[in-house]
Amino acid sequence: EVMEQTTKVLATPVARKLAKDLNIDISIVKGTGPAGRVLKEDIYRRKEELNK
């Protein structure tokens, strides 16, 4: 499991599943949705950053 969280991460269900599949720690992804919610776009962006 990817998510060992101390603070709550607001994320959409799709973002969570995507993060899990791409092995990305969602708790350190910057969310661009309302109230800082992590959207699927944010996961894709994070993936690209990691690939660089």
Added chain:
Amino acid sequence: MKDYDIVVLGGGPGGYVAAIKAAQMGAKTALVEKGEIGGVCLNWGCIPTKTLLKSGKMYEDILNSKEFGIDIEDISRVTINWTKMLQRKDKVVKQLTGGVKALLKGNGVDVYSGLGEVLDSHTIKVKDTTLRTKNLIIATGASPFIPDIKGIKESIESGIVITSKELLEQKELPKKLVILGGGVISTEFAILFNTLGVEVSIIQRSHRILGSLDKDIREGMAKLMMKKGINILFNSNVLAVNGNTVTIENNGIEKTLEGDKILISVGSTPNVNGLQHIGLKIDKNGIVTNEKMETNIKGIYAIGDVNGKYNLAHVASAEGIVAVENIMGKESSINYKKVPSCIYGFPEVGTAGLTEEEAREQGYDVITSSFPVAANGKALAEGESEGFIKIVADKQYGEVLGVHILAAHATDMIAEAVTTMELEGTVHELAKAIHPHPTLSEIVMEAAHGAIDKPIHIFK
């Protein structure tokens, strides 16, 4: 002797949904029902009442239709045909229960008619047949609680004091109806019969009706009911029933009320008769279960009204699915925090999640935002502008903790709140989501704007 993976005891919305789900998931499944498939909900509860409420609404609309540009030459010639209303109700019920029977059959559920006797956790007897099962789901429901009041027995015997089931079977519409109790069912019956021209009184022990609801909603609803001419007697203890007369103590003063019929609706007791001997843990609410619907006995699950958690059909069905999924090895649990609850009337109530009081008690840093239906264009277009919405949210992220709606279409509208909460949504998404114009749902968006900053369509 027949062998099953799952036997379901009771064919209400808890039991029949569980049985269908079980069969869909590949379990060899039996359903035992002593009365009517569909249980209270389809036969004497949810569906019959909504069928009659629709007729009531139509009647009310007809009486008001002049304002909407429809001329009826002599309005006194518009009359209620109670017999016909009940016939339509019966037809709808038959259609739905027939549908459920077909679904059970189509999915391959064996249905046994008759009282199911639980011999032990793996053995159920129905008439001359014995069923062996790996798992048992108890879904026997609940029955109206009959309080111990002086003279009540005699009045029940003479058919004056009745429960909701009998009230829906009356040959004639009563002229005066006295209702003991101020819960959801009482409220729905009060509004229904009031609309049909019956003189209705509600006798309520405490200082409020609909005690479990958010304060603003329950007070708003009570006010609207009284405005409609429903007589609500708060702080009233019933001292005795004598024929068709109820004697109460109202704020220290003794009074009597008369009704052709007296409806008892003061709660319910779980149907656990014949279940105690197998060692099931049962408390005053019903069979004790955890969030997987497991009882204290391995392989026995209890769902619906018999566990006494929520007396709601959709909870019974959801619990049924959870029980079956757990049996079939799919981890599943129920989350009661987001359960919606509705009152059908004119207007309606739809509510889900925490009330303001509950949210504060649970230590949240609460923000609330209300928005009146009267500021909504569609409501004015429809001529139904009573009520309001109230959103309860957590300050930190704006997470929606509860949504409470008093409005004409509240029961249709609450689904948005339920799904939002399922998605841990915040007021920011509710405000940002483009709600269609003109719809009542715009009040959700407006209230959400109000929780963040300011709504557009009221000045504050």
Added chain:
Amino acid sequence: MKDYDIVVLGGGPGGYVAAIKAAQMGAKTALVEKGEIGGVCLNWGCIPTKTLLKSGKMYEDILNSKEFGIDIEDISRVTINWTKMLQRKDKVVKQLTGGVKALLKGNGVDVYSGLGEVLDSHTIKVKDTTLRTKNLIIATGASPFIPDIKGIKESIESGIVITSKELLEQKELPKKLVILGGGVISTEFAILFNTLGVEVSIIQRSHRILGSLDKDIREGMAKLMMKKGINILFNSNVLAVNGNTVTIENNGIEKTLEGDKILISVGSTPNVNGLQHIGLKIDKNGIVTNEKMETNIKGIYAIGDVNGKYNLAHVASAEGIVAVENIMGKESSINYKKVPSCIYGFPEVGTAGLTEEEAREQGYDVITSSFPVAANGKALAEGESEGFIKIVADKQYGEVLGVHILAAHATDMIAEAVTTMELEGTVHELAKAIHPHPTLSEIVMEAAHGAIDKPIHIFK
């Protein structure tokens, strides 16, 4: 000469919402309106039609009320009072536009009555007053497109060929109505007047009406309309109008149709008169804007029907808020992917997100799931069981891409879909969220179950 931070040109649902929002955010704001505050939407569009549709629904209900247990001695004495209907409509409109005026005032927006002439991007002239502004929001709306048909001019002059605005101002209810065009507005008028007993024909150029909707929905709706007795002529080209006669070529054959009134409803053209000279980029749809509602000229924004993206009031309002937020330095953009769209009628249509066709075109691995209204208890209780829901989802995670509802309360129900999509929700949450029983919203949950596995209440 007056100085403003923001001048809004046009006081429809785009402009007035933008103006209120601007003032709320602290901008010194002026609104210029040459006609009526509220624009098309409040005065001749959304609200008037829904007001009349409510009357139509009541009339239809009254004619069917016998089945619901209401006896009307002589149903022939129930008549439509068109004048009264229009009076109620006017009353509702006045109440709403009055409300908007009060809101503008309360929020401190300066309202100028009169045609606004844009001299340059910072200067607007209204009658004798010149307004200087840092930012300009253009919200001038659109007008009905009048096609170039032989004889149409003469018939317009004689008041036979009319637009929706005039149809809502007719002193008498027409007996026969011919509608040119098969879009949303045509559909609503067809259903309204059909319900009021008018003989209605729709002349549509292509083989389908409601072309932008999901195939199943538009075909379902067309079928129900024809069942109601609305005459839809597909594949028909209008050759000429002669007085109150329309000559068409229908599948190669020439036919004539007669109507007391002929409604033109074949689209609209943006109101860009007097705006071209300042160098605005305008294409055939309207003023070209990006997702921040910026035009090609810095400081000028265009919202609502004048940009021709969606001719919907809620889009106009949402765009208004986006424009203002950007002006005020708050990053904001509009997402058209989730815009809901409704058709008001009996039944209604509520739709949001991608159609099945669109989702496939965009390369998604699509799953769809439909569920019929006829399998829903509340629908049967209400006697309104036509229609279905269709969910379009992405296979990978079950993300909801589109929801399409044809049902009696579809316009109330679509909000749930909109918010779900705003939250990137999946069919799993829609299925898991406990929807209240009995409500129409249960079909959302059932269809979601069907997308994952199997619904409970149909056998497939």
